Amino acid sequence: MTATGSPVDGLLATVAIVLSLLVAAWALVAALRHRAPDRVQLVGLGVLELALLGLTVLAALALGGGERPGEPGAFFGYLVTLVCLPPLAAVLARMEPTRWGSAIVCAVCLVTPVVVVRLQQTWEVLGG
Amino acid sequence: MAELKTARLTRTNAGPGRLLIAVYLLFAIAATSRAGLQIATKFDQAPLAYLLSALAAAVYIVAAVGLARAGHAGRRVALACCTVELVGVVGVGAFSLARPDLFPDETVWSGFGSGYGYIPLVLPILGLAWLWKTR
Numbered sequence: 353m354t355a356t357g358s359p360v361d362g363l364l365a366t367v368a369i370v371l372s373l374l375v376a377a378w379a380l381v382a383a384l385r386h387r388a389p390d391r392v393q394l395v396g397l398g399v400l401e402l403a404l405l406g407l408t409v410l411a412a413l414a415l416g417g418g419e420r421p422g423e424p425g426a427f428f429g430y431l432v433t434l435v436c437l438p439p440l441a442a443v444l445a446r447m448e449p450t451r452w453g454s455a456i457v458c459a460v461c462l463v464t465p466v467v468v469v470r471l472q473q474t475w476e477v478l479g480g
Numbered sequence: 481m482a483e484l485k486t487a488r489l490t491r492t493n494a495g496p497g498r499l500l501i502a503v504y505l506l507f508a509i510a511a512t513s514r515a516g517l518q519i520a521t522k523f524d525q526a527p528l529a530y531l532l533s534a535l536a537a538a539v540y541i542v543a544a545v546g547l548a549r550a551g552h553a554g555r556r557v558a559l560a561c562c563t564v565e566l567v568g569v570v571g572v573g574a575f576s577l578a579r580p581d582l583f584p585d586e587t588v589w590s591g592f593g594s595g596y597g598y599i600p601l602v603l604p605i606l607g608l609a610w611l612w613k614t615r
């Protein structure tokens with residue numbers, strides 16, 4: 353198999369990780385300032401979700417092209433979890449219109465990059 | 481503002497409690513998928529570790545529900561779960577260091593939760609503190 357590279361390890365993944373960390377930082381500041389989740393956080397979560405759905409499309413295209421993840425079970429588990437994270441944060445943030453809502457957004461946006469990296473690792477395995 | 485705060489603090493499912501529930505949910509998802517995958521694909525390799533993963537997953541789910549339900553029963557359930565978690569993470573953590581041969585594969589609780597940034601160790605303590613604070 354010629355190395356076409358991992359579909360989940362590229363510019364879009366980097367954008368998702370950076371964006372997630374930015375939203376986490378913004379939400380942390382909001383939480384420290386006793387602010388409820390604001391529009392910036394919700395829009396940030398929306399854009400993050402778009403980036404993650406983009407990653408899913410790239411993975412689907414690669415699968416359609418005959419490529420396979422190193423650990424399929426774990427890969428799809430992480431992928432499904434990943435696209436559920438921003439909506440989960442948004443729903444919980446809407447339920448909790450206090451500083452703790454911002455803290456929830458911060459926590460979820462800190463977890464998201466970890467899941468992206470795990471996703472990349474479960475694709476790579478075979479190549480070592 | 482002050483009376484609003486005290487009124488809210490008697491509920492386990494508002495304010496900081498909601499953050500706690502969110503983190504419990506994340507760990508419930510992580511532990512459930514990990515245990516499910518391990519048991520489905522390679523149960524024979526480390527049955528003890530995988531069964532413990534499944535137990536941890538169940539405890540996280542029940543703890544999240546208990547905290548979210550807020551009532552007396554919910555509090556009692558959450559208290560039991562947090563206690564089991566604390567005993568589990570300390571016990572399995574110590575055991576995985578003392579008898580690594582019994583744990584050929586990682587669980588959420590091995591090494592005191594080191595694979596998960598020690599959050600599994602901190603979480604039950606935060607849970608118990610939160611239950612104490614809202615008692």
